[in-house]
Amino acid sequence: MKQSPTKRDDVLIAGAGPTGLVLALWLTRQGVGVRIVDKAPGPGITSRAVVVHARTLELYRQLGLAAEVIEAGMPNPGINLWVRGKRRAHITFGDAGADLTPYPFILVFPQDRHERVLIERLEQMGVTVERETELAGFEQHADHVRATLRGPDGIDTCEARWLAGCDGAHSPVRHVLGAGFEGGTYDQLFYVADVIAGGPAADGQIHLSLDDADFLALFSYTADGQARLIGSIREDRVDPNRPLTFDDVGERAIHGLGVEVRQVNWFSTYKVHHRLSDHFRHGRVFLLGDAAHIHSPAGGQGMNTGIGDAINLAWKLKAVLHGDASDRLLDSYEAERMAFARTLVETTDRVFTFVSAESSFANFVRTRIAPSFVSAAYTVDAVREFMFRLVSQCMLNYHGSPLSSGAAGKVKGGDRLPWAAGATVDNYAPTGTIDWQVHVYGATGDPLENWCHRVRLPLHVFGWERAHERAGLARDAAYLVRPDGYVALAEATGKPEALQRYFHEIGYQRFG
Structure with a gap:
């Protein structure tokens, strides 16, 4: 070396x-x-x-x-829930996330x-x-x-x-x-397999089987049937005298998801910890x-x-x-x-415990109640949006952080900067500089402009539109955006004194 x-x-x-x-x-x-x-x-x-x-x-x-990652991967528009070989519920992301992010899907890559x-x-x-x-x-x-x-x-x-x-x-x-x-280790043994799949579930979407107490999911990542199959195996199905092969578990995929496994490229078993x-x-x-x-x-x-x-x-x-x-x-x-x-x-522990619990009551809830509940709940716009925010990590915030302060409109310090879907100018475009910046949606006064110019802090002013209001942004407020795209300070008055005080309090000398 x-x-x-x-x-x-x-x-x-x-x-x-x-x-x-x-x-x-x-x-x-x-x-x-x-x-x-x-x-x-x-x-x-x-x-x-x-x-x-x-x-x-x-x-x-x-x-x-x-763009490069998306082109190389496979955007999945939804998740399907299966019970006993039949598709019982379908959750789509397009409508749920279209107003939240430029990427309203799950990418399988x-x-x-x-x-x-x-x-x-x-x-x-x-x-x-x-x-x-x-x-x-x-x-x-x-x-x-x-x-x-x-x-x-x-x-x-x-x-x-x-x-x-x-x-x-x-x-x-x-x-x-x-x-x-x-933490601990889950009792279940997992298997994972990269396969070439056919059948009704090999359609480019994500499929989850809720049968019995075994977790089973299929993630397609090409249009020609290449997919990842993940399943759990209860200990009572494991033969300690020989290693498991896909032949020991493949029948569940066929019956649970209607998957035709044409080729197995890789197979392994493992334990999951929390x-x-x-x-x-x-x-x-x-x-x-x-x-x-x-x-x-x-x-x-x-x-x-x-x-x-x-x-x-x-x-x-x-x-x-x-x-x-x-x-x-x-x-x-x-x-x-x-x-x-x-x-x-x-x-994730609660979710996994639900899908893998071993009892007749748990099986009843998982196979009879859950699919119907999900289908009904997903017809409500607020529920669809909440579920997408949760899964996509768009809901992640730093409200309790020492770096988060203020509120303006529906946006608080620590929130991910809202994306203004449909606005004339994409408010996410300036974040490509990976640096601090100030956003104003509406109009700004000379004091803020002069202060930002003096300390060399980029200021981006977006003409007010309904898209900004829909995103929860307040007109004429100043939003101090961190290099990672989260709002550090939301200042309703747009006064530069609040920004200067913020930097002083967090010990950031560059703008303080």
Whole structure:
């Protein structure tokens, strides 16, 4: 290994899954030097996580990645619920999300292909993942972390201002820290298979079987039948004397979803955990993604949450490294992301417990009551919108964060910036700069314009339209938007004094 121990990188990233790759992309885009290592010889070769949600695509748009990812994946317009081989309910996303996001669908995009897109973009930016390189240990010092790496050429040491542990559920970074990882393991054994499928369920949509107490889902990711099949297997169906094969579980797919499995490209079994680390920040070391939190596969939230962790941390690291803000800004990473992760673990646990509970009453509710209830509830506009917001992570907010303040219209500090569907000018377009900015919908006065010009804070004024009112924005109010597209401060009066006071209170010297 050629890395000189005297060279100090800004950020060392351990782990080159989607979380680590997105962290590297955002940091590099912002002018932060990164080094990213991974013990695997190359990117994944199986699909693993397959769902990319709307909020992730919105964040990818800021990097100019969304269009490429969507073209490479398969947008799914809905979810279908099946009982005993018959489709009993259909949930569509188009109408539910059309006024909320430019991406009113669930994108199915296998993780192996996803990682390759991220790696290619990162290499275009001049950063290469160092493969077969494992973080063997590290020590924290007052102004840096000194890490020991084990790679193809032996042992090496390096220094970095900060260390990001994006190294998965068995995170060596977390183990070196001695951080807690409380939670448990579900009783069910899961299987996952990449297949070539035919039949009525191989139609490019997502299908979920509610039969008995086994979880079963199909995610198509190409138009020619390539799909991911996920199922759970109760322990009483497992033969301890031999490993399971797809032949042991394939009949359930045929009967539960009417799937014709024409070819099995990959099959594996695994256990699912639900755990949460006690801290996401330990001095100069951060935990992200599965290293910080893992949960059931319900809702396909895991990878998307790790990507959200990366983007939340990236702009804060940049601010501190560039001298724009004090170190305490980084404390907000744990405050914001841990609160969301805790809620997510609890929510997905409840959902998974429902779909996998083993009792005659649970089976009755799941197979008889749930499909009818979902079909009826989904005819109500407010219910459709709520469900889409929840699944897509567009509902995620940071209301309790020390970085969130104020309210104007229906928007509070900590909310995701609402998308004004149908407006003449797309209010999401300016967020591609990945920087702080002020939005005014209506008119603004000279004091705000002059102050923004003086401190070099971009100001975007959008002529007032009904689309802004429908989105919940207040006319002539000032919305201070963070680099990750969340509203930091909603100021109804539009006075610059409120913005200046905000930056002073959070210790952000660049605009204070």
